[in-house]
Amino acid sequence: MKTLRIAIVLALAACTLLGQHEEVKNLHASPEDVVAGGRIFFSHCAVCHGLLGVGDRAPSLTSGQFRYGGSDGALHQTISRGVPGTEMPGIYFDGVEVWQLVAYVKSLSMSPEANTPTGDAVAGQKIYSVRGCSGCHRVSGEGGRSGPDLTNIGGSRSPGHLRTAILSPNEKVLPQHWTVRVVTKDGTEITGRRLNEDTFTVQVLGSGERLLSLPKSELASYEIVRESAMPSYQGMIRGDDLEDLMSYLVSLRQRRAAQ
Amino acid sequence: MKFTRLRFDLLMALVFAIATSLSAQVTSERLLNAASDPGNWLTYSGTYQSQRYSALDQITRDNASRLELSWVFQANSLQKFEATPLVVDGVMYLTVAPNDVVALDAATGRTFWRYNHILPERTNPCCGAVNRGLAILGDSLFMGTIDGYLIALDARTGTVNWKKKVVNYEDGYSLTVAPLAIKDKVIVGTAGGEYGIRGYIDAYNARTGDREWRFYTIPGPGEPGHDTWEGDSWKRGGASIWVTGSYDADLNLTYWGVGNPAPDWNGDVRKGDNLYSDSVVALDPDSGELKWYFQFTPHDLWDWDSVQVPVLVDREFEGRMRKLMLWGNRNGFYYALDRATGEYLVGKAFIHQTWTDGLDENGRPKVRPEAAPSAEGTKVYPGVQGGTNWYSPSYNPKTGLFYLSVWEYASNYHKNDAVYAAGNRYLGGIPRRIEGEPGYGAVRALDPETGDMEWEFRMVEVTNSGLLSTAGRLLFSGSNEGHFFALDAHNGEELWRTNLGGSAYASPITYLVGGKQHVSIAAGHSLYTFVIGE
Secondary structure, three states, rough: OOHHHHHHHHHHHHHHOOOHHOOOOOOOOOOHHHHHHHHHHHHHOOHOOOOOOOOOOOOOOOOOOOOOOOHHHHHHHHHHHHHOOOOOOOOOOOOHHHHHHHHHHHHHHOEEEEOOOOOOHOOOOOOOOOOOOHHOEEEEOOEEEOOOOOOHHHHOOOOHHHHHHHHHOOOOOOOHHHHHEEEOOOOOOOEEEEEEEOOOOOEEEEEEHEEEEEEEHHHEEEEEEEEOOOOOOOOOOOOHHHHHHHHHHOOOOOOOOOO | HHHHHHHHHHHHHHHHHHHHHHOOEEOOHHOOOHHHOOOEEEOOOOOOOOOOOOOOOOOOOOOHHHHHEEEEEEEEOOOOOOEEEEEEEEEEEEEOOOOOOEEEEOOOOOOEEEOOOOOOOOOOOEEOOOOOOOOOOEEEEEEEEOOOOOEEOOOOOOOOEEEOOOOOOHHEEOOOOOOEOOOEEEEEEOOOOOOOEOOOEEEOOOOOOEEEEEEEEEEEEOOOOHHOOOOOHHHEOOOOOOOOOOOOEEOEEEEOOOOOOEOOOOOOOHHOOOOOOOOOEEOOOOOOOEEEEEEEOOOOOOEEEEEEEEOEEEEEEEEEOOOOOEEEOOOOEEEEEEEOOOOOOEEEEEOOEEEEOEEEEOOOEEEEEHHHOOOOEEEEEEOOOOOOOOOEEEOOOOOOOOEEEEEEEEEEEEEEOOOOOOOOOEEEEEEEEOOOOEEEEEEEEOOOOOOEEEEEEEOOOOOOOOOOEEOEEEEEEEEEOOEEEEEEEOOOOOOEEEOOOOOOOOOOEEEEEEOOEEEEEEOEEEEEEEEEEE
C-alpha cells in the first residue's frame, strides 16, 4: 500500500510539476475500478454531465473526444483540478478515487451518444442567420447580447441540452439567464438580463444593451422573470432544418489556447 | 385609424432600431477629446497627453479631509495589482492579474461580468504575472496576456470578439502593458527585456485583430542604428515595451518609452549605443515609421529602462510656446524635449546620482567609467530600480509643476558572464542592496523649465505608486507603507491620508458617477474607491 501511495504521489508530481501527463498511465482501470468510479460519478458529476455521461448542462463524455485531453493523465488533471473559467469544479480525493473516475469516464466512450445531430453545419449556419438568432445571440463577437453568447456553446453544452433549449426554452433556464423587470419610482420600466444582484442593488444588461446598476431603494417594483426570453421553435424549425441548426451549434467550439 | 396604426408600427420599429443599434461607446474622436470629458477615464493615463491630470474639481484642498471609503473590490488574485482601471459612463473596466477582466458598477463596485483567461501551467514573466490595464475603442476592450495573446472583449458582456497570439511566451516574451487605441488600431508592445528578446511595437486592426505594422525597437541589418550593436547581439538585445505610450494627434506621432538592453549589467557582448534601448521613439501611428528618437542612456550598464510614460505638455518654455515632452527617467535625470523634433531642451538630475558628470549639450550623459558594474560590485546612485521607474508621473496645468515618485538609494552592481538560452533569463550580473542603506522614497515637484525641485513629500520607505493631480489642486498617491494620501499640489502639504493595509503598485484615477467625483487606487490585492462624505 505504501508503494502504491508513493506511485500515486509520483504520478501526481509528474502531472503537476512537469506537465507530462500524457505519459501517466492509470493503474486503476479494472472492471471493479470502473464500477467504483461510476458510483462517484453519480454523486459528483452526473448532475451536469447526465446520469450516463451523455451530457446535459455540461458536455457529453461519450464521444471519446475530450477538450482538455483524453489521456489518463489529462483526464486526471481535468477532474482533479476542474476547468478554471467554466462551471466545472475540481474534485478533491487524495487516493485512488480520481483514477477510478478516469476509468469510468473512459468506459463511457463506448456508449452511443444520444441526440447527436445528423445535419449539415454549413446549412445550419444559414438557418441560424435566416431565423434571426443573431439578433439576440453572439458568435465570435458578431450578434446581439440579450441572449447567451454561443461562441463555445458546442463545447460547453450537450446536444440534448441544446435541442431542449431550442424547442422548449423554458424547461431549463439557468439563473444567469433570468431576466429582471423593474419600475423605478419615477415610473420608468426597465427589463434586462440579470447579471448580478445583492441586497441593495441589481446589475442588468438593459434595453439598448446598456450596463445598468439599479439601487433597489429607487425602485417601485422589482420582479425576477425565471422564464426564458427566447420563444419556442417547436414546430417552427423541423426535420432536416433542426438537424442542420443543431449541427451548426454543436460545431461552435472555441479552440483551446496552445499550451 | 389604419394610417395611425401603421405610423405607430413604424415608430415602434424605429424605436427598436435605435435601441438595438446604439452607436459605439468610445469612438476615436471621444478618445481624442478625453481631456474635456473628465467624468470618464478612457485611456491608461487618462488622455493621450498622459498628464494623469483631471479637470474634476469637486474634491478640493478645502474638503479633501472629508474623503471616505465608498467601496472596495477584492481581486481574488495574489499577484501585484499594477492595473489602472478605465471608466466609461459609470462602468469601470479593470484587469485582475494575471489576465482576468471585470466590469464593475463604478458607483458601488458590484460586478456586471468577469472574463477569465486561463494561462498555461508554465509561464515565466520576469517580475510577476502582472497586467497594467486595458484599452477601449468602440464597444471593445483590448488586453495583452502573459502568454502572448491580444484579446478583444465585448465591453457589454465580456465575451471574446477575437483573440490573436502576438508573441511567443516560450521565448521569454509577454504582454503586460495596457494597449493604446489610436484611430482604428490598437498598439501594444512586448515585455521580456530580461530574456534576450528582440523588442517590438505592433499595431493591430481593432475590428479584425490583423496586424497592421510592426516596429522593431532594435534595428535589423541594413536599417539605421543597426551598427550600434556589436555582431549578433541585436538578435537578443532586449529593448522591451511595458508601459503605455502617448499620442499627439496634431503631429500624428505616438511616443513610446523603450526598455533596457540585454544582457543587463554586462555590456561587453553588445558594444555600441544599443539603439533604441533606453530611448523614446516617435512613430507614425498609421505606418509604424520612426520619425525621431532620443536615447537617454546609451549603452546602459545598470538596467535603466526608459519605459516611463511620455508626458505631453504645451506651455511656454524660455519665452515661447512649445510642444514639450516631460520625462523623469529611471537613470535619475529629468528631461524636457521638443516633441515635434526630439530636440533636447533641458536636463537635470532629480536625485543624487554618481554615474555621470552630468549631461552634455545634446543631453547625452557624460558617463564616469568607474561607475561600470564590476565582479566585486560597484556602488552607484541611483540603485537598480532607478531614480524613478514605471509609475505614472503627473503634470498639473493649474500649478505648472511636474510631479514624480522617486527613490533615493544606491545598489552594488556586480558584473558576471551572460549565457543566452531561449526562454531563460539573460543576465550579465546582479545588483545588490547595500546593507544599512535602505534609502527612502518621495514625491517630488519639479519646475518643468529647469528641472529644479520645488518641494518634496518624503516617506520612510521607497514607493512604487504613481500619481494623479486634479483641478481641485490636489495630488494623490499611494505608498509601499500602505497609505493613500492627498497633497496640496502647490506645496506638498499633506491634506488627508488613510491606510489601505497593502502597498500601492499602481496609479490613482478619478471619475464622476451619479454626478459625484470618485477617486480609486489599487493597493495590496484590492481596489479602493473614495468620495467626499455627506
